[in-house]
Amino acid sequence: MGVVGPSPSGSSPPDGGWGWVVVFGAFISIGFSYAFPKALTIYFKEIQRDFGVSYSQIAWVSSIMLAVMYAGGPISSILVNRYGSRPVVITGGVMCGVAMVTASFGSSITHLYMCVGIIGGVGLSFNLQPSLTIIGKYFQVKRPIANGLAMAGSPVFLCTLAPLNQFLFDRFGWRGGFVILGAMLLNCCVAGALMRPLCDGRPTSVCQAAWSVGGAPAVPLKPLPDRVRTPEAPCGGGDKERPSGRAPLRGRSCAESLSCFLDLSLFGHRGFVIYLMGNVLMFFGFFAPMIFLAPYAKHRGVDEYSAASLLSVLAIVDMLARPGTGLLANTRLVRRRVQYLFSFAVAYNGVCHLLCPLASGYWGLVAYAVCYGVVYGMVCALLFECLMDLVGPGRFSSAVGLVTILECCPVLLGPPIAGALVDMFADYSYLFYMCGAVMLTAGLFLFTMNYWNYRQLNRAKHTQDRTSELGERTVQHGVQSGHPRADHKAAGVGDPGLGQETGTLQVKAETEDNIV
Amino acid sequence: MLRFGQVLRSYCRSLLSSAVNAMNFLLIFLYWQGVSTVANSAVTPETDYAVTYHETIVSKGHVIVQELEILKPQKIELSCIISDIPNNPTHIIGYWKKNGNEIENSKQTVYKVDKQRFIFKRIFNIQVNDLGNYSCIFSYLDKQEQVTFLLKVPVMKDKRDKPIVSYVGDSVVLDCKIKRMPNTWQWYKSNGTEKVLINATADPMNYKILLEKNVTKLTVLNLTEEDAGKYICSAVFEIKSSESHVYLKVLSLIEPLKPFIGITIEVVILVTLILLYERYGRSRNDSSVVTENGPNCEPTDKLTQDDSSGTDGRRTRQRNLVH
Numbered sequence: 109m110g111v112v113g114p115s116p117s118g119s120s121p122p123d124g125g126w127g128w129v130v131v132f133g134a135f136i137s138i139g140f141s142y143a144f145p146k147a148l149t150i151y152f153k154e155i156q157r158d159f160g161v162s163y164s165q166i167a168w169v170s171s172i173m174l175a176v177m178y179a180g181g182p183i184s185s186i187l188v189n190r191y192g193s194r195p196v197v198i199t200g201g202v203m204c205g206v207a208m209v210t211a212s213f214g215s216s217i218t219h220l221y222m223c224v225g226i227i228g229g230v231g232l233s234f235n236l237q238p239s240l241t242i243i244g245k246y247f248q249v250k251r252p253i254a255n256g257l258a259m260a261g262s263p264v265f266l267c268t269l270a271p272l273n274q275f276l277f278d279r280f281g282w283r284g285g286f287v288i289l290g291a292m293l294l295n296c297c298v299a300g301a302l303m304r305p306l307c308d309g310r311p312t313s314v315c316q317a318a319w320s321v322g323g324a325p326a327v328p329l330k331p332l333p334d335r336v337r338t339p340e341a342p343c344g345g346g347d348k349e350r351p352s353g354r355a356p357l358r359g360r361s362c363a364e365s366l367s368c369f370l371d372l373s374l375f376g377h378r379g380f381v382i383y384l385m386g387n388v389l390m391f392f393g394f395f396a397p398m399i400f401l402a403p404y405a406k407h408r409g410v411d412e413y414s415a416a417s418l419l420s421v422l423a424i425v426d427m428l429a430r431p432g433t434g435l436l437a438n439t440r441l442v443r444r445r446v447q448y449l450f451s452f453a454v455a456y457n458g459v460c461h462l463l464c465p466l467a468s469g470y471w472g473l474v475a476y477a478v479c480y481g482v483v484y485g486m487v488c489a490l491l492f493e494c495l496m497d498l499v500g501p502g503r504f505s506s507a508v509g510l511v512t513i514l515e516c517c518p519v520l521l522g523p524p525i526a527g528a529l530v531d532m533f534a535d536y537s538y539l540f541y542m543c544g545a546v547m548l549t550a551g552l553f554l555f556t557m558n559y560w561n562y563r564q565l566n567r568a569k570h571t572q573d574r575t576s577e578l579g580e581r582t583v584q585h586g587v588q589s590g591h592p593r594a595d596h597k598a599a600g601v602g603d604p605g606l607g608q609e610t611g612t613l614q615v616k617a618e619t620e621d622n623i624v
Numbered sequence: 625m626l627r628f629g630q631v632l633r634s635y636c637r638s639l640l641s642s643a644v645n646a647m648n649f650l651l652i653f654l655y656w657q658g659v660s661t662v663a664n665s666a667v668t669p670e671t672d673y674a675v676t677y678h679e680t681i682v683s684k685g686h687v688i689v690q691e692l693e694i695l696k697p698q699k700i701e702l703s704c705i706i707s708d709i710p711n712n713p714t715h716i717i718g719y720w721k722k723n724g725n726e727i728e729n730s731k732q733t734v735y736k737v738d739k740q741r742f743i744f745k746r747i748f749n750i751q752v753n754d755l756g757n758y759s760c761i762f763s764y765l766d767k768q769e770q771v772t773f774l775l776k777v778p779v780m781k782d783k784r785d786k787p788i789v790s791y792v793g794d795s796v797v798l799d800c801k802i803k804r805m806p807n808t809w810q811w812y813k814s815n816g817t818e819k820v821l822i823n824a825t826a827d828p829m830n831y832k833i834l835l836e837k838n839v840t841k842l843t844v845l846n847l848t849e850e851d852a853g854k855y856i857c858s859a860v861f862e863i864k865s866s867e868s869h870v871y872l873k874v875l876s877l878i879e880p881l882k883p884f885i886g887i888t889i890e891v892v893i894l895v896t897l898i899l900l901y902e903r904y905g906r907s908r909n910d911s912s913v914v915t916e917n918g919p920n921c922e923p924t925d926k927l928t929q930d931d932s933s934g935t936d937g938r939r940t941r942q943r944n945l946v947h
Contacts (some may be wrong), residue, residue, distance in 0.1 A: 157797055198895075209884075281789030284880030291887035298891055477798075545828040 126304060129253050133302035134239035137197060139261030140204075141236040145173040147269035148224070151282040152599075162216050169220050171520060173417055176229025177236065178516035183235035185509030188368055193238035193245075197300030200234025201293060206601040207231055209289030211290075212283045230375065235296050237508050240492050242303050244463035244501035251496065256434020256489040263427040263485075267420070334596040371506035378564065379447075379498040382557040386509060387491075390454055391518035393543030394487075396526035397461055397480065398422070404536040410470050418473055429485025437490060447558040450494045453486035455551025461544030465537040692772045694750060696862035703745030704771045706758040711765065713872060718744045718762030734762070752864050772916060778804045778862050780868040787871035797843040798870050800857035801838055807860050809833075809840040814854040814869070847874050 121127070152166045159166075187196045204227075211223035241259065247254040276285035374380045405415035433453075438445050453580070460479045467476045492508065499507045526539045650762065682890075691699075719731040734742045744760055748862055759772045780802050790796040800809070812819035813835060822842065824833040832843040852874040858865045 157799065162796075278786055279789070280875070280880045281791070282877065283791060284789070287880045287884050288887070291884040294891040298894045298898070301895045302903060348829075488759060512822070 115241060121246050121248045121306070123249045127254065128412075129302050130242055130246050130256050130304070133197075133299035134243055134258040135259075135261035135264075136299040137200075137235040137239040138258055138298055139265030140293060141177060141232045141239075142262035144204075144228075144232065144263035144293070145170045145177070146266060147273050147359050148173075150270065150273040151277055151285060154277070154282050155217075155220070159217050165217055169217075170223050172221055172225030173229040173232070175516055175520050176226055177232040178512045180230045180233030181237055181509035181512030182370055183230075183242075183509075184233050185505045187234070188238045188241050188505045189370070192305040193242040194300050194303045194305055196234050196238045197303060198297045200231045200238075201296030201298075201300060203231030203234065203292040204228055204293035204296060205231075208286050208293060212286035212290070231293070233512075235299075237505065237512070238303070239299075240508055241501075241505040244496045244504045245306050248501075250438060252437035252446070252489075252493050253431070253434040255493040255496075256431045256437070259489050260427055260430040261490070262488065263423045263430070267423050267427070352398065371503050372510075374499065374503060374507055374510060377499065379558075379561055380495075380507060382554065382561055383498055384514060386451075386454070386544060386550050386554035386557070387511065388514055388518055388546055389553065390487075391399060391515050392522045392525070393458075393461070393546035394522065395519065396523045397464070397543050398484070399476070399523050400530065400536065400539055401480075401527060404539075405473055407472075407536060408469075408473070414470055418477045421474060422477045422484070425478050425481025426485040426488075429482045431490040433489040434493075435484045437493060445562070446490065446497055446556065447494055447562075450487070450490040451551050451554035451558060453483055453490060453551075454554060455548050457483040457487060458544045458546070458548030458551055458552065461547065464540045464544075524542050532589045689774060689851045691776070693756060693778045693804060694775050694863055695777070697751045699747055700775075701745055701747045701774050702745055702758060702760065705764070706742040706744065706762060706769065707740050712740075713764055716742055716762050716764045718760060720746055721757075721759040721761060723756040750863075755864065777864045777866045778802055778859070779866060780857075780859070782868070784868065784870045789873045789875060790847055792847055792849065792874060792876050792892050794847055795843060796847060796872065798842045798844070798855055798857070798872065800840050800859070800868050800870075802859045802866065803838065804861075805837050806866070807862060809835050809841045810858045810860060810865075812858065814856055814858040821854060823934070844872070849874050849876070887921045 127209070148170055149167075152163070152169075155161075156163060156166045184196060189597050191349060207223050207227035211220055211228075214220050214223065243254050243258055244251065272287075273285065275289055280288065398419075401418055402415040405413065405418055410418075433449075434440055437449060442449055457480075460483055464476050495507055495511060496504050526543065529538050530536055627733055628676055695699075704718075715735045717731065717734050718734050720727045730746065732743045732744075737743050742762075744762060746760075748754065748758065755775050755777070757774055759770050761770045763769075780800060782801070787889050788796060788798065798811075798826055811822040811831075813822055814820075822831055822833070824831040824842075830845055832845065834841040835845070839859060842855065842857070852872055856867055856869045858867045
């Protein structure tokens with residue numbers, strides 16, 4: 109059947125147009141979410157002196173903020189499922205602004221933990237998850253590029269926020285700096301305003317489909333054979349039945365309501381579980397080398413400014429690597445098997461760390477920083493693209509919430525464990541060996557498990573194709589009708605792994621969001 | 625009369641015993657060496673008062689500078705040991721300089737101590753005005769070698785060029801630290817050219833001073849605009865004080881509010897513009913579609929399709945291709 113290029117009338121998502129403006133909004137939101145906790149450390153020395161606390165106590169502020177940002181994922185997902193991305197991001201921006209302004213009046217470290225750590229962390233999590241979700245809704249063909257560009261916000265904002273924070277600190281002290289940072293975080297509301305919701309008629313949560321059919325909750329992708337959508341149909345037809353659907357909600361139990369808002373059936377999804385396990389393992393060794401790079405350089409005899417410049421090199425390379433990886437992942441060859449690229453990036457990351465202790469002198473460390481920047485950017489750019497690829501945009505918002513709350517633990521524990529290794533052996537090499545080994549294992553695990561997963565899906569797809577051919581022969585003229593679909597779905601519902609659709613070799617140029 | 629004699633005798637006895645005690649104290653004081661210095665310090669047995677001495681070994685071609693931290697007035701013997709001189713002369717001429725000026729009558733001829741070395745030394749009585757640079761200079765053949773000893777109180781080396789910023793009504797902590805423990809610390813506020821001592825006990829509402837061996841902290845409470853300026857912390861040693869300064873800037877609360885309000889206004893304007901643009905654009909293009917998401921939503925595709933999620937789009941296309 110030959111290769112078909114992307115049709116000009118577009119796939120289901122717009123894939124361009126206002127989508128690029130949404131990418132810019134997501135760029136801002138994601139940039140603030142990832143870069144802000146790290147950039148705050150510039151104020152720590154003075155706060156430490158003013159409050160009379162030790163460095164480890166003040167470092168908890170950043171850790172709490174990052175932990176709450178990750179742990180707030182499910183709440184964020186529930187809200188996005190219910191209200192869409194725009195209101196959640198605007199709320200998140202306002203929360204962050206309020207958090208920083210109240211923190212500037214603080215007189216004790218506990219006050220900072222509450223305001224900056226908890227409220228600020230929740231605000232940032234309301235920025236992160238919706239931004240990722242809306243990219244999946246707006247893009248399908250060009251989604252890897254969109255993801256790469258949006259994730260590039262993190263290094264760009266880190267490079268900008270660090271000197272800006274230093275300037276604010278010199279000019280206004282830490283209290284004035286916090287007030288002004290609160291105002292800057294309000295710009296996330298601008299980013300949220302850019303995220304126009306899509307009127308595609310798709311029920312945005314499992315619940316709406318369930319309510320409309322009156323079926324039990326937590327059944328993924330239940331077919332709706334009586335609904336034929338045209339572009340003129342009112343958007344969100346399923347939502348119109350929401351008022352009637354609300355009455356049954358009260359009769360449901362707590363667990364049912366939770367699974368109504370958050371798709372817990374994902375834990376039965378083979379690809380999702382593989383992704384989750386690989387990522388949780390990977391995050392133990394992901395952030396620690398970056399945190400310890402500058403101290404390691406100083407330990408090897410590099411002076412302070414050169415050690416700081418290593419991090420700048422890393423950030424700049426990272427900035428370029430993320431959109432570059434997005435472009436690479438968008439090519440025909442890679443798009444079908446993007447999980448392999450991700451596993452390769454993770455494994456290569458591990459190899460890079462294992463070789464780091466061999467680097468000698470300043471230029472050896474620069475070479476390591478460049479390699480690290482490239483692979484770090486690759487992993488970050490593909491992180492959520494792979495998840496979208498596995499579960500599809502409909503379930504992505506629930507998936508990202510579940511993934512972030514489970515990743516919260518290794519993200520928090522990784523750097524202190526690495527620090528403990530350094531203290532125990534008084535040698536940074538063991539830190540790099542540990543991180544390298546962990547990531548290499550994670551990469552190999554992902555590679556082999558995804559290979560197995562692809563084979564399983566291929567097999568299931570072949571059996572499905574055979575049954576569909578039989579069905580097609582009888583329904584040749586019914587192209588637009590949904591009945592053969594229902595047959596396919598009915599055939600496929602029993603297999604939990606078949607929540608994904610197949611990507612066949614026939615339509616190479618078409619990008620799929622689910623791969624067999 | 626007898627009683628008066630007894631009183632007189634007891635008085636004389638007590639006077640004598642106290643005088644003896646004072647003498648003892650004097651002797652103990654002279655024997656006590658309390659300075660700690662960088663190089664070796666020991667009591668040389670041949671002198672009858674305590675000194676500390678320092679030696680430096682000079683090889684050809686190196687200019688050597690040694691820093692010595694002096695905490696109290698004392699006598700110090702500085703000695704330079706010279707070795708490895710070519711042509712092995714029997715004696716060399718040397719003299720001492722203080723702060724670049726030759727000390728009178730310090731020139732002397734130095735003879736070899738053992739086969740290779742010359743030792744050139746001198747005892748200096750260091751009081752508060754005697755701190756400075758002392759150099760031993762010796763010449764042989766046509767060359768001159770020099771070793772310099774820098775005698776000074778311990779210095780606080782932290783860079784303090786950036787001011788500490790705080791706000792009216794807030795409190796701020798200023799700190800100083802030094803390597804050697806001083807007798808005490810003192811804080812001054814600088815008014816133009818003069819220093820005003822800060823007395824925390826006299827003014828506990830505004831100042832709190834914490835003294836902790838090598839560290840001192842001054843807490844200034846209830847800040848006002850007049851509290852801004854230069855603060856000087858002084859580590860008091862017996863011989864002299866070592867000083868460092870820190871600048872304090874006090875801002876009013878309005879200062880950071882100006883950029884805050886500016887940025888907030890910018891955000892509100894941008895959000896309003898974006899939403900208005902959406903509404904205006906939507907009402908211009910779109911007539912019939914009243915959407916659940918409100919009038920501001922982005923339309924999706926033009927193909928009719930049947931799917932409960934977006935994932936079946938491909939199947940439709942595939943089916944289209946098949947046909």
